[in-house]
Amino acid sequence: MSQEESGLKFSEEAERQFQDIISRYPIFPANKIDPKTGEEEKKDQRLAALLPALLLAQGEFGYVSIEVMDYIAQRLNLEPAKVYSTATFYTMYNKQPVGKCHVQVCTTLSCALRGGYELMEYLEDKFGIRVGETSADGKWTLSEVECLASCGTAPMFQATFSDGEIEYYEDLDMSQPQKVEAVLAQINRRLEGLRTPKEMHDA
Amino acid sequence: MEEKFLSRNFEIEKAYNLDIFEEHGGYSTLSKAFSMDTDTIISEMKKSNLRGRGGAGFPTGVKWSFMPRDSDKEKYLVINADEGEPGTFKDRYIMELDPHRLIEGCVITAYTLGLRTGYIFVRGELQHAIRRLERAIKQAYEKGHLGKNIHGKGFDFDLYVHSSAGAYICGEETGLIEGLEGKPGQPRMKPPFPAIVGVFGHPTLVNNVETIASVPFIIERGGDFWASLGIEKNGGPKLFGLSGMIKKPGVYEAPCGITVRELLERFGGGMLDGSDLKAFIPGGSSCAILKPDALDAQMGIETMREAGSSMGTGCVTFIDHTTCMVRLATRLAHFYHHESCGQCTPCREGTGWAYKVINSIEAGRGRPEELELLLDICDSIQGNTICAHGDSLAIPVRSYIKTFTEEFEDHIKHQRCPFKPWRTGKSKSKVSSAA
């Protein structure tokens, strides 16, 4: 698929970041001459750029649709199938659009002990959805996740905003719901300027 | 007060900035290292008795000596910053509060072993840590601590951050290498070890964040000094992350050999009021669970093994008397099933079976023969898989059953969980607890 066909294109800023990502991985001479061009073949390690490149694309195009994966495959000179198999392995890539704010509550051991489930249920009621769902206004998606390396400040949740920014909110003990409320108010303010991943993707 | 090393800068405001870091002596060990013979550095590392802080506890100096010295292939340094073992949250502190220490350690390591390129493989969720590291790396380049001809010594070293995207199994070193190469993080068969065939097929040293952040102190003060701070075969202080039902959860620095009781009482502030200690997990969820009678065990690889568990990452989870051990085991089995990469049948299927069986016991549908079945499942997983992920389920699950047999039997006998649930049951949460 050519770039024109895919209809996607990184913004100038994202393109700059994309070039920076690619520059981090090596190209080795393969000690072989390409019979067609007579030039030395290079063994390209651009596949290595795939994980960060997909995250960049998600922040840019809202979510990692087939179209986005094809675009990245083309930009990195990869077989689309390689991109699909990697993209489906990692949980941070959303293959479907989520809400403007993806709230991920940790319920692994230390968080479960200190009220991770209570926090999750509080948020379910607050957003009017059950875990795994997206609110009708496209604002919130709520998920349950495994340990986020925040066990000493349990319970906690991670919020991923549609522009790709991630924020940790920690020490959300449900004996003090006002703390959770303050955090949600803060997030709400931040959501004002954001589009939903679907809007970003279809733009 | 004991002298602090790894956590020395945690309380210093903005020590993540290069100028503040340097004001407090940062990057000063580079010139010392550059004036040393590389064989001497390796021998100091061996003398230090530093053990890998990623969980397996392999002696770092010995691992370094496995790196081929005169290979004409380019060699790589990879820092394991995938921190995902439940209960573990220490590397994050180093990356967020003292990122230059890690960079300084990387430069010394690379110089010693002739590595020209390094990647810090960070789990993608830790965006704050990634930002701090990237900024610190940029500052280090500007000051000539990274890049071409570092400190005018003719040594070149490039360091990059590689952001992962959410897969626990990338913490396993060969899964990590796959992830660094842009592939699904499915661990490789060993041998060959990364020291021979690592990232891009080249010799690669994989070390944990805390391991490499310890290197500048060892160079500064000498291997014997570092060894003298710990106990036999376990040198130096390390970071201990304390979580669970205690008054002061957090990350604390203490020498290897400290007892869990001291960690709990001196640093953790003791159990929360109204909470009695029922059990603890010494070093992340893959370790066997211990009862309070093991509180005086020392934090060291061998000492914890003697106590019937392992030191793992040194991050201890304290569990109180209101917690149902069957439910804890259910939650744990869910984790290992969810995070299995699916390559080996015993791990992929076994973790799933273990989860189903424990879950049904917890939900009050267990049958007496199922405890034996669970132990059989653990036996069929352990030792029969490509990586240690399978063992990481089998070891703790077996220990929960053996240590708290009565509680499991009680669930089966009365067909119910006697404990207060973690949740109300109205949620569609993936991890069920009591029906």
Ligand SMILES: Cc1cc2nc3c(=O)[nH]c(=O)nc-3n(C[C@H](O)[C@H](O)[C@H](O)COP(=O)(O)O)c2cc1C
């Ligand atoms: C399933 C699994 C997960 C692991 N996760 C991590 C991790 O998150 N961080 C880490 O440093 N080591 C982890 N390890 C250990 C690494 O494989 C490896 O031993 C370590 O990076 C070596 O560094 P060290 O010698 O400095 O500890 C994991 C191992 C296994 C089997």
Ligand code: SF4
């Ligand atoms: S043991 Fe489990 S995680 Fe490890 S390689 Fe096998 S299936 Fe994958």
Ligand code: FES
């Ligand atoms: S258990 Fe929730 S962050 Fe570790």
